[in-house]
Amino acid sequence: MTEQGRQYLVFGATGGQGGAVVRTLAERGHPVRGFARRGAEPADSGVSLVAGDLADPAAVREAFAGVTHAAVTLPLVYDTPTVADYARNIADAARQAGVQQLVYNTNTCIPNDTTPYPAYETRRITAEILVDSGVPTVVLCPPVYLENLFNPGVGGALANQNVLAYPLPADRRVAWLSHDDLAAAMVAALDRPDLVGRSVQFGGGDVVTGPELAAIFSTALGRQINYLPLEVDAFQEGLAFALGAEAATGVAGIYRWVGQDAGRDLFDLDPATLPKVLNVTPTPIAEWVVARPWQQFA
Structure with a gap:
């Protein structure tokens, strides 16, 4: 896939993880747009920022206009219905925009078994919604930063x-992981159609x-x-x-x-996953x- 005609969108662009993805894409010369809550300031003044609420389908659709690749990190919200709405809004807008590849950062490893903790279960639900949406999606599961x-x-x-x-x-x-290494992994996964539909657990x-x-x-x-x-x-x-x-x-x-x-x-x-995969x-x-x-x- 050539770089020509690409437009990247990064959710959580003013946060620690999303901000690192924005920086990595910008440093590599890629056109990148950020999505963040209203009132947030972009970490890079050269990056365009769409301000809105993930609960607002119109705002999410606006952010996806012309986008070919998207990197998603959710805010620290753990109410299950709210997060499921976020995921559906992202999935619907990405599908309508014809996004070629989406990478979702679960922000933590997700246990195989169901837990009583929303920090895991809301991220599990989001991964299921995105993977089942028809949008080519890669799920990345890092440990702790x-x-x-x-x-x-x-x-x-x-x-x-x-x-x-x-x-x-x-x-x-x-397997402690830095934000910069997470960002490098997410950017790499955006160009890996062979990983679509997979969940990759990796650390430092x-x-x-x-x-x-x-x-x-x-x-x-x-x-x-x-x-x-x-x-x-x-x-x-x-x-x-x-x-x-x-x-x-x-x-x-x-x-x-x-x-x-x-x-x-x-x-x-396994420390070999990040370099090998x-x-x-x-x-x-x-x-x-x-x-x-x-x-x-x-």
Whole structure:
């Protein structure tokens, strides 16, 4: 497929994951349009932005005008009927626009079995709606992001107390993934018709436990860092100040499941999948750590 005549659309363009996709497409010289809530500002001033609500079918159709390829990351909304409406609006507009390929980022791995947590189930429903829509769709299922560690809560404890606190049991193995590597994977999948209809679970190249992650931080930062498994209730309470109670409850459900035996291996992914299936070389955790200005949290 040639590049001529392509128009890319990125949902969640002002968020962490969607913003990285926008940057990656723009840096490669692709025409890209972003979709975000009203009042949001594009991360790249050179990227056009359509402001609207995913619950508004007309706004979603407007965003898809002339679009050939779309990358979808949903906002942190976990009400099942609302998210199903989002998915149907995207699917209907993409089908009407004749979109050639759509890539959906579930924002977390989805367990094989049904769970009581909307953070998984709303993303499962969305994947089913998009794949069944008739629009050629690839579903990408990443684990958890390194950028989740770079915030005042985690970064403050790291900078001031030499503690890496996160709501995962110490023995959970996690294939931590950066936003940039996620973006590279999504852009690669947009040009992979052979993956249509498939769900690809992938993570970064380093699959580590909590103490092993802290050891990487220790070496990278030149001081002893200790891992502290944070109670999910405490994590949820802190997150509510930044995201609101409903979003915080939804996100916390991800960690409640992984903290149980049933979810023990959810983030323990094959590090070979990203380079073998999507031809993306993952960023080593140590390289990512060194590149962050942790001192700003001191």
